[in-house]
Amino acid sequence: MRAQNGTLPFVHHCRVYYEDTDAGGIVYYVNYLKFMERARTERLRCLGFSQSQMARENLLFVVHSCEARYLLPARLDDELLVSAEVSELNRASLRFHQQVRRAVDGVLLCEGQVLVACVRTDSLKPRAIPEALRTAFKVSGLSEAGE
Template sequence: MHAEQSGQPFALKARVYYEDTDAGGIVYYVNYLKFMERARTERLRGLGFDQSVLQQENIIFVVHSVSARYHASARLDDELVITAEVMEVKRVSVRFRQQIKRSDGTLLCEGEALVACVKADSYRPRPFPQELATAFRRGMTLESGAEWGDT
């Protein structure tokens, strides 16, 4: 379903289904954000963290802000490649740079998402568990090509 390689942003493959399109047969603009969310979720899973387990530990993630720029339209049955690259890790937030491309390499949409770590019972900000912050930073340095610890 997904593959993560050293030196490359995490990538998730997905297919455009009828339910993703509008009456004109192209992907409805907000659905690109849904594809990005799925890639971030799978990125987290690829680092060894399941959101259902984290929620039991009183940890959830909320999108603080998101930006998107659209370049071309995806259509029914297109295969998409969605990346989720960690750009910045702070005490209670992580910033992702994301792209959605058609499998032929055509850039369809790109954007950034700032995601905050909050307590599930109060929705108040909380620091990332050290293990998770370390995993995010390790992924970030692998993607940038830097040695872990150089950042």
């Protein structure tokens, strides 16, 4: 699994717990969005930006829109690999391309795109993504085509 620019993508490891599944032991569809949210949060943390620190600086990321395609089910106790790659970096938004794969065999289970908007914490009005964060994404492998 390589990013378009040849670098290895960011991957968050997680496990499927009983609370993530339906009565048949299969991951309930909306929980893939939770796994993706955690991967985006960990991607930011890996770049040195925690959600709590950004909130203190009047910056918040909110989901504007998302789409997901479910291919195969994850099941109770599966270890998952969840990617969070920025495919588009705009003045006040980021588009993530995300995949959820089963760790044991790398099989793609779910993939999606999530557009997150950068807003002010106090008013929820759009604000520009700070230059430090923009630079961190570029240094971590965002291709120029993603801008």
